[in-house]
Amino acid sequence: MAPSVSMIHSDSTPQNIMDFVVNKGHGVKGLAELGLKTLPQQYIQPPHERFDSSDYEEQPNNDTIPVIDMSNWDDPKVAEAVCDAARKWGFFQVVNHGVPIHVLQDVKDATRQFFGLPAEEKQKYSKQRSVTNNVRFGTSFTPEAEKALEWKDYLSLFFASDDEAASLWPLVCRNQALEYVKSSEPVVKKLLAILMKGLNVKEIDESKESMLKGSKRINLNYYPKCPNPKLTVGVGRHSDVSTLTILLQDEIGGLYVRNTETMKWIHVPPVSGSLVINVGDELQIMSNGNYKSVEHRVVANGSSNRISVPIFVNPRPSDVIGPLPEVLESGEKQIYKNVLYKDYVMHFFSKAHDGKATVEFAKA
Numbered sequence: 001m002a003p004s005v006s007m008i009h010s011d012s013t014p015q016n017i018m019d020f021v022v023n024k025g026h027g028v029k030g031l032a033e034l035g036l037k038t039l040p041q042q043y044i045q046p047p048h049e050r051f052d053s054s055d056y057e058e059q060p061n062n063d064t065i066p067v068i069d070m071s072n073w074d075d076p077k078v079a080e081a082v083c084d085a086a087r088k089w090g091f092f093q094v095v096n097h098g099v100p101i102h103v104l105q106d107v108k109d110a111t112r113q114f115f116g117l118p119a120e121e122k123q124k125y126s127k128q129r130s131v132t133n134n135v136r137f138g139t140s141f142t143p144e145a146e147k148a149l150e151w152k153d154y155l156s157l158f159f160a161s162d163d164e165a166a167s168l169w170p171l172v173c174r175n176q177a178l179e180y181v182k183s184s185e186p187v188v189k190k191l192l193a194i195l196m197k198g199l200n201v202k203e204i205d206e207s208k209e210s211m212l213k214g215s216k217r218i219n220l221n222y223y224p225k226c227p228n229p230k231l232t233v234g235v236g237r238h239s240d241v242s243t244l245t246i247l248l249q250d251e252i253g254g255l256y257v258r259n260t261e262t263m264k265w266i267h268v269p270p271v272s273g274s275l276v277i278n279v280g281d282e283l284q285i286m287s288n289g290n291y292k293s294v295e296h297r298v299v300a301n302g303s304s305n306r307i308s309v310p311i312f313v314n315p316r317p318s319d320v321i322g323p324l325p326e327v328l329e330s331g332e333k334q335i336y337k338n339v340l341y342k343d344y345v346m347h348f349f350s351k352a353h354d355g356k357a358t359v360e361f362a363k364a
Contacts, residue, residue, distance in 0.1 A: 017042045025123025027139045027153035029115055032224035032305075039228040045148045049236060051082055051256075051265075054326075057111055059156030065257060065268050071096040073190050082191065083198035090239075090279040090294035091257050099183045101273055110176035111220040111307045114155055117172065125155065125170065134158035137167050151232045152301045155220040177218050181311060184275075185245050188213060188313050191244060191277065199287055201326045208324075210363045211286065212238055212243050214316035221308045223254070226300040234306070239356050241348045242280030242312040249276060252306040260293035265297070281344070281359050282315060285336045288323035295356055317342035321362075337364045 017040055020026050031040065066085045072078060085092035114122070123129060125137035136156045140149040157169055157177055165178050192212050196204055204212065223234045234254060249270055251253060256265040257278075267277055284293040298308075301351045315321055322338035348358045 004297065008073055012033070018138060021139055021149075022126070023128075025119040025137070027115075027119070027122065027137075027222075028151055029153050029222055029224045030119060032226065036227050039226065039231050043149050043151055043232045044228075045232050045236075047361065049148070050230060051231060051233065051297070064266060065091050066092065066269055067093045067095060067274065067305075069096050070094045070098070070187075070190075079194045079197065082194045086195055086198070086279050086283075086291040089257065090260075090284075090292040091268065091276065091296070092278075093268070093274045093276050095271065095274045097187050097275055099180075099187060099275065101315045103179050103183045104273070106176040106276075107173075107180040107220075107248065107309050108250060108307060108313075110173035111222065111309055113191065113343065114170055114173045114220055115153065115222040115307075117146075117170075122155075132164075132168055132360070134160055135170075148232070150224060150236050151226050152236055152298070153222045153224075157218045157220075159216045159218065173220060177220065177309075180219055180248070180309065181216060184311055187275065188244060188246065188311075195283070195287075195291065199290060199324060199327050200329070201324060211321055212321050213283075213313045214319055215314045216311045217314065218310070219310050221310070223298065223301060223306040223308075225305050226302055229300035229302040232300050234300050235296075237295045237297050239284075239293040239359065240280040240312060241345055241358065242314050243282045244284075244313045245276075245278045245280055246311040246313065247276040247278070248309040250307050252304050254299045254301055254306055255308070256297050256299065260292065260294055262358055280312070280314075281362075282321055282341070284359065285321055285326075285362050286324050287311070288327045288332055289335045293356075293359070306335075315341040334364050336362045 021028060021031060066081060066089065068078065068081045069087070070078060082092065122137050125135050127136060127138065130136055134157070138156070139153045159165060159181055165174060169177065193204065226232060251270045253267065253270050255268040255276070257268055259266050278296065279291045279293045281293045283291050319341045320338050321341050323334050323336055328334055344361060347361050
């Protein structure tokens with residue numbers, strides 16, 4: 001039987017909400033489709049976490065997140081623009097990057113198709129039922145640790161091998177997600193080469209390659225239309241625990257980045273055919289703070305459903321990360337200690353989103 005609004009209402013108990021959203025697999029999408037007129041209490045964020053329009057700058061000082069044309073990867077001006085963006089903003093968009101437009105469109109379509117599946121189908125990939133930790137359907141961020149839930153569902157796919165993806169990833173999005181991961185690999189490789197050269201790293205050997213991009217995870221994110229978007233968030237303030245994140249967003253918009261000089265929030269507008277690139281905590285640590293991973297967030301939307309598809313390029317769990325020797329050769333004071341990447345990630349997922357607090361875990 002399809003769920004009805006009488007089953008869940010705005011003042012339902014936390015147990016009822018969690019049962020419906022998490023245990024029964026409806027997700028926040030299921031809540032949105034009940035036609036609720038008000039936001040359930042469990043999703044109402046404290047005032048300081050809500051999006052305040054007074055904290056938003058459209059184009060501060062006529063300066064905004066760069067859009068870089070990658071038509072000529074060998075152009076020194078392209079390398080300069082990439083490194084400058086990584087130092088100042090921690091974010092930039094790339095166009096003419098080489099990933100076919102049809103691949104981007106296919107994975108967006110597949111994302112909508114996955115979240116269009118019945119709850120019982122999506123539930124097969126939940127924490128309780130998935131046959132592997134590498135495939136996970138979930139909602140919010142870490143519901144068991146959050147005082148207020150985020151208005152988002154996701155499917156997280158850790159790429160271990162082609163064979164595992166072929167056998168375990170959901171059929172409705174398997175090929176499209178895999179093609180996006182593979183098609184983005186040249187972009188990742190070239191960007192990392194540019195960024196490493198900017199740190200005086202002349203060669204990316206096997207050890208460095210593992211630390212930079214030893215593992216990958218792709219998420220399919222779904223942000224349903226929200227009855228009271230000003231009271232909640234799509235994703236709370238955080239920085240990524242990746243080396244780089246390669247983000248495909250749809251035309252709806254809603255991604256905001258913290259300007260570290262003014263502390264205001266800057267919108268990252270959708271640009272057709274582009275990919276959004278952001279520095280993760282691991283690259284900040286490896287660069288000894290020369291490249292910045294910055295706070296970002298996603299606002300809830302009251303009129304449209306939104307999707308996004310990030311690829312998180314990470315070290316392997318067993319890698320020990322710390323400032324690169326080449327960065328410290330000039331006598332820079334070491335800001336970060338060496339940490340096991342697995343420990344860093346476990347710390348991140350043990351709590352709710354809390355801005356840039358996670359990187360303090362690695363402070364020397």
